[in-house]
Amino acid sequence: MDSLDNLRGAWLERIGGASDEAALEDIRVSALGKKGEISLKMRELGKMTPEERQVAGPALNALKDEVNSAIIAKKAGLADAALDERLKAEWLDVTLPARHRRQGSIHPVSQVTEEVTAIFADMGFSVAEGPQIETDFYNFDALNIPGHHPARAEMDTFYTHRREGDNRPPHVLRTHTSPVQIRHMEAHGAPCRIIAPGRVYRADYDQTHTPMFHQVEGLALDRDISMANLKWVLEEFYSAFFGTKVKTRFRASHFPFVEPGAEVDIQCSFEGGTVKVGDGNDWLEILGSGMVHPKVLEAGKIDPNEFQGFAFGMGIDRIAMLKYGIPDLRDFFASDLRWLRHYGFASLQMPSVHAGV
């Protein structure tokens, strides 16, 4: 048995000393291969007496298993070491910049339009649309602004060119989203609840005016809708939009297409040179509104004795500026990449009532 102990000691020592997988394989062959030392010893068992075999057999098998396990363990160890060595060599400077990926953005006008839509949709308003080139009738007459009305002159209207001999009144670029009211009434009647966001045009360009901007119109008609409902709807809207309770103040005013008419202010503070909505004791003029004028209902083929309701119009760009602290309206339409990236929104930042707007 001593010889077996020697044998074990010798092989385990050689295995432990193997420097790579090839040396280990050589060792395996010379120990456990067909002509390996241990294999040859196993063969000698046949020549032994049964008594000798009973002792030597289990001992040899144990030796064989032990050497085999040692080889496997050593092999794994060598592989780990080799991998460690390789990984050590595979060092990268991960502070290098990543491969470039373009980052797109959604324009604030689109984002805010979707925000407005999400909030009003929750209150049952659908989205109506209308043409940007409008007739005199839809933009003015149907809205109780006849040809001589001073409001026409005040609107800085863009007119389209008429060819020589075409004596129809020129079309206009709609000066407000209100014509959509008429078109919607004509097509769908009452009751109704709609908003109509979109581009509008006025011939004015200075620090706070651009010849194109965006408005959203609101119209709700039913048998018993009152201005008090309008106030509630607007306060619900502004509170949801600005994410804080916002009070409104109604002031008497006049727009030809409503009667009574009101300017609406929202509560705000001007402290520190910035406007904070929903706070403080100041008021900021934010939109024009009123109860739809009976003549406008008639123009929309709706009986003013049966239906009544409110309408309002507010500037989308303006509420975007207020909410997101964007200083200059003119930049909205300049497409400067720096501006688009700074004030734009991620594609997946989709406004919804449940996720917040």
Next chain:
Amino acid sequence: MKFTLSWLKDHLDTEASLDDILDTLTDLGLEVEEVEDRAARLKDFTLAKVKSAEQHPDADRLRVCQVETDEGVQQIICGAPNAREGITVVLAKPGTYVPGIDTTIGVGKIRGIESYGMMASERELELSEEHDGIIELPSGEVGDRFVDWLAEHDPAKVDPVIDIAITPNRQDALGIHGIARDLAARGIGTLKTVEPKVIAGSFKSPINVTIDADTLDTAPHFTGRLIKGVKNGPSPDWLQDRLRAIGLRPISALVDITNFFTFDQNRPLHVFDADKVAGDLRVHRAKGGEEILALDEKTYTLGAGHMAISDDNGVESIAGVMGGAASGCTEETVNVFLESAWWDPIQIAYTGRDLKIHSDARYRFERGVDPDYTLPGLHAATQMVLDLCGGEPSEVVEAGAPMQTARSYPLDPARVGSLVGMEIARDEQVCILTALGFSASGSGDTLEVWVPSWRRDVQGEADLVEEVARVASLTKLEPKPMPRLRDGVAAPVLTPMQLRERAARRTAAALGYNECVTYSFIDRAAAELFGGGSDDVMLENPISSEMSHMRPALLPGLLQAAARNQARGMMDMALFEVGAAFHGGEPGEQHLLVSGLLVGQTGPRDPHGARRAVDVFDVKADAEAVLATIGAPAKAQILRGAREWWHPGRHGMICLGPKKVLGIFGEVHPKVLATMDVKGPAMAFTIFPEEVPMPRSSSTSRGAVTMPDLQAVERDFAFVVDAEVAALDLVNAAAGADKALIEEVRVFDEFIGGSLGEGQKSLAITVRLQPRDKTLTEDEIEAVAGKIVEKVGKATGGSLRG
């Protein structure tokens, strides 16, 4: 509309503070735009006393004064002739800003002698045009603030000037009396009403007036009279102060009187120099072509139908708009013919617009002037002429009669509640309406409300409701919940096209494009480059030649944006826009587009070598992604032959048939880029969302998915074809070889040159075969391969590459 506080108080007896008055005005619908506190700019001036005034040794007209101030005796050099010992003066110390000369006073030397301040004249303080000498005050102590002295002794000089915005319906608020009436109705004071005294004439006016029969409908009433022997000249200080405060230049007493009534009572008047009027005056319609030199010293040519007032010499006045220079009053006028007439608002609006005259008279007549105040206004003005200029009035000359405006509307007092949502007692409603000059009567459910002659805007019950609500104050309005349209979950509201627009926008942004919103109008040249720029889409009154035509496409706006960004050093970009383009000038001749633009490189230089120039296949991928997201079918044709702004060889139209173009992608024509100053190359795509067919079924079911357990087999083929052969044709041919078995055909290589002949190319495809019920044998695969080679050969003339 500007007025001063003291002018308002002529009509309103009130103890209310300025702030209360301002808040109430705004709340009533007379929005305060600005309040000019004229005391503010004079706050630094103090009173001082001249102790001595001696001749300057080196200047004849200058005096060296020792002036007692609240900071001790100061030496001040003064050139005013009245600078003398003992007078109380208004002092500007060094550091004080003097508005009338736009200068901040410093310490200086005048002709070698030091001067420590300035003694001011009225003009230097913008109190009047007076500049003959420095102000001498009859009272006041050294060190008193000048504004305090003025407030006590001459408040009109430092009266706050209130500027309010007048909405077009409020003719009554174009006179200060009407503004006072509104405030009084709210309870902010008591309205002072003075009935003008009827002034009898002592002789017949030598100038008579007639109105042509065809003009009576728009000129129903004219009153006038001659006042002889007047002495015209500067009007008194109180009148000049008022006019100056509201931004008018005092001219002469007669003219100032007409301006006074314009603002005080919304009663525009006109004064003719009677000695320059030849014969009688006739109100008539212009034939067209008559010329008149008006009071603004411009010559106007009347159009047919415009109303004019003429004498034997011709047109003397553009009725209700502006008088003529020839018969205008001057300082020498001794006989004046005073006109108080009523003109039809619509006619005045058109005349004013045609002639582009913006006068206070036009502004008022087109909004409405009280027709019942025409004759009373004449008497009131006569009185003021007599008071200020003397003279002797003739009898009144009157043509026509006041327009009858008396009318009443029923008002259900409950209507205020149902329309506005405010509960206001019937008595209070009557009270408000009465205070505004309406008369309300009736004991039943409904009031009968008569409208005063100065409220032509009130045309029905809703207007009466507004009056009540406005005076009661809308600030009292309490919000009232509007019931949901339906209980439970809100229904979706967006239309399929609105969803499509949103999906396209979000996808383009997800693909790395920055959304732009560019103007809908562009310059003609840019519009023409993209098939637009016709007269049909031209604006009659663009604000600049850069914004003259409605855009025919979104690309020109995006290219201009790219050029602007490049000019600022940003060379690589991905821009997109979603919006309307215009194919005609009629309403509805607009269509929705989604356009993207890639310019420059795919990204900045990097250590990975990933940077390359953008190419057609970038925009093709993006166009396909946007189309997929809005529900376009996956299989479409790619055709060539799009418009001239695309690179002729490097673009494709994604089509369902030759007439159904869903989108276009490609390289922008280099000439277009050069014209638009864009450093290219530039790749673009345009999607036509309205062209993509709507799904036929509204079912949400996707149908069953097929996921065979058997492994798919891929086989590669390389075909040599003519260089002109479209890869898609080859792919479609291969796919047609066995539609059941072939799941996908994909081009993975294109090779030109080498051993291939001139005009030839090699296209390598991989074909994926998906067995459905049993594994394919090698023979079966070979059979399909053979069919593929045959189909491709037939369709493209290509053969397997040897």
